[in-house]
Amino acid sequence: MAFTAEDWPIAAAMLPFTAHLPIGAGQDALRREWSTTLQEVADAGFAHVDLTDSWLRYGDLDARGREALRAALADAGLRASSVSAIRRSVIEQGAGEENLAYSHRTLDFAAEFGIDVVSVGLHQALTPRQREQLWFWTVEGHRDRPDDAEAWALAVRRFRELGAHAADLGILLSLEMYEHTFLGTAASAVRMVEEIGMREVGLNPDVGNLIRLHEPIEDWREVVALTAPFTNFWHVKNYTRDEDPASGVITTAPTYLESGLIDYRSAFRVAIENGFQGVICTEHYGGDGLSMSAANRDYLRSRILPRRPYEPGTSRVAQHAERVAS
Known part of the structure; x- marks a missing residue:
């Protein structure tokens, strides 16, 4: 059954928060600490939360930590609907194998918590210079080399491995678009999903990551049009x-969904029509x-998402996987 504006799962990211892990703290102390933060999310009107791993490293939580987190979520009345494992590139030199192992552990964590989707990407840790800026995207960070066929093949192979694990667990794997990586343009991101060729592996088209750059960018409409059929x-x-144009100066700044460059009204129309x-x-x-x-959640519910069930077409992720299987 298709979602409507009333019941569509919209989760709050945990990006604004930093978790505290008191040395030697017992499960009760962790539960109190994390419950306080998660209650803020609930008090803001959210029923769903994205467990962004800048808050906690979910793939590294021991049994005590997992129980404390489960209790804290229950205390706040929140459902964890997704996990976003960020800056854990599976092809990062010197760290790719550990990031791959961490991603596998994160998938196991998600399955244990009844979470439907895990988002991963190829973006790497911020550089010291990026951390010094007001907005980290105003200076260049890591770049994947577009002509590095070996690294590309490794990314496909490792994402396919994660996709097979996700399939075994009955959950989805989503690849986050991020500038200057193999997932940094619409064509490259779609090509990667098509090469992986699994119905459980789709795209997280985080177009905001692309339009904030102080450099020439793809038209966001083209990004949405190309990636929408693969979005999960x-x-x-x-x-x-x-x-x-005269000076070449480009400026960007975060703003409300309704106020920025991306027209989410048309973007969601395209995405929903594509499944x-x-x-x-x-x-x-x-x-x-x-x-x-x-505020952005309320904007989506009140003005953007469909008021009545809309039966979308079949996702091209599923169509492509069926072609590969046959």
């Missing part, structure tokens, strides 16, 4: 963008990120 999860955020029925995660950088996420 979605980080949504928006940015203002101004370009001065999107996945979890939506509202993200925001800067200021009161939780309140901005809540």
Whole structure:
């Protein structure tokens, strides 16, 4: 049955929060600490939460930590609907194998918690120079080399391995689009999903990651049109963008979904017509990120998502997987 504006799962990202892990703390102490934070999310009107692993490293939680987190979620009345494992590139030099192992552990964690989708990507840790900036995307970080066929093949192979694990667990794997990686353009991201060729592996078309760059960008409409048939999860955020052709100066800044460059009204129309029925995660950088996420959730429910069930077409992820299988 298709989702409507009333029941579509919209999750708050945990990006605005930093978890505290008191040394030697028992399960009760962890539960109190995490319950306090998760209650803030619930108080902002969310029923769903994206367990963004900038808050906690979910793949590394021991049995005590998992029980404490399960209890904290119950205390707040929240459902964990997705996990976003960020900056854990499975092809990062010197760390790819550990990031792959961590991603496998994160999939196991998600299955244990009844979570439907895990988002991973190829973006790597921020550089020291990026961490010094007000907005980290204003200076260049890691780049995947577009002509590195060996690294590309490794990414496909390792994502396919994660996809097989996800399939065994009955959950979805979503690949997050991120600038200057093999998932950094619509054509490259679609090519990767098609090469992986599994119905459990789709895209998280985080177009906000692309339009905030202080450099020439793809038209966001083309990104949405190409990636929509493969979308199974979605980080949504928006940015203002101004370009001065005379000086070459480009400026961007985070803003509400309804106020930025991306027209989410038309973007969601395209996505839903192409079969999107996945979890939506509202993200925001800067200021009161939780309140901005809540305002964006309300905008989606009140003005963007369908009021009546809309039966979308078949996702091209499933169509492609069927062709591969046959």
